[in-house]
Amino acid sequence: MTEILTRDAVDVVLREFFRDRIGRADPLAEHYALLWRRLERSSTGGKRLRPRLLLDAHRAFGDPHPDDAAVAAAAFELLHTALLLHDDVIDRDVSRRGRPNLPAEFAADATGAGRSPGAAASWGDASGILGGDLLLSATYSLVARVRPAVRADLAELVDEHLFRAAAGEHDDVAFGLGITSATSENVMRMMAHKTAGYSFTAPLQAGAMLAGAGERAAAELERVGTALGVLYQVRDDLLGVFGDVRTGKSTSGDLRQGKRTLLVAFAEGHPRWLAVRHLWGDPQLDAAGARALREALVASGARDAMTGLLDAQRQQAVETIGGSTLPAALRHELTGLAGTLAERAS
Secondary structure (H helix, E strand, O other), X not given: OHXXXXXXXXXXXXXXXXXXXXXXXXOOOHHHHHHHHHHHHHOOOOOOHHHHHHHHHHHHOOOOOHHHHHHHHHHHHHHHHHHHHHHHHHHOOOEEOOEEOHHHHHHHHHHHXXXXXXXXXXXXXXXXXXXXXXXXHHHHHHHOOOOHHHHHHHHHHHHHHHHHHHHHHHHHHHHHHOOOOOOXXXXXXXXXXXXXXXXXXXXXXXXXXXXXXXXXXXXXXXXXXXXXXXXXXHHHHHHHHHOOOOOOOOOOHHHHHOOOOHHHHHHOOOHHHHHHHHHOOOOOOOHHHHHHHHHHHHHOOHHHHHHHHHHHHHHHHHHHHHOOOOOHHHHHHHHHHHHHHHOOOO
């Protein structure tokens, strides 16, 4: 019950935050207030993974200053939403969590008002970029509310992992454009920077920091967070192609975008993949083409290789957690999370 009440406190922080922003936006412009209402909706419906990790770590180390923990957890949720918005613009995605995303909604508004396809796309992109920028700024606004004794350290932690996330995103784009070689080593590095840092390591370290856990805990949580984050991304890349009805995620988007994942890296050079590789990255990829690519990924052994990596990464994460000196309750929670992250229906 304590856990539920604590997470409810995060929702209270977010509701009050968006109520304030929407109220401030209303007098400025109708479309600006609409942007804020859609930003609020974009921040709902997710798993609240990052707040959960922060709160679990904070509680394991004694749960002092619960108000600070709730505010910091809300800040990480805003950071996550901001990066998703920017990622959708970069990747030209039009859906998120099984529904049109914010850029797609604004583009549809413009189309309905009679604007050209190009103008509608520009309106959608501008709205997504500005929305992400606003939530990045808001992340630091919430961080500024925590008590002065830890405020600067928390801001530095957020800044460091945002810095790494941008490096990972830049890598991801570079792979897609052929600017940087998407070797297995480079893709693993991208995973650690783009996903593991801000999604796992940073919220765990933030929770421990707010509880005064010290440098040893921070170092152990760095290793644990990286292992969990890479595990998460390996599974996500599998689901992005082979799917799981529970995710609401498109199973053609990664193939249509020509996304450079380990799955593709494992398939490179195999005759079955070479025979259909021209379809990969085709913006007009249809269901038959996507099916041909999936079949080639299976025939080349790439899916089996990814499944083996998923199992190995889960084991590594469990061993890293078990070998740490973190509180027993936190080790239990994180071990369970590793199992959940490795679940797959493909």
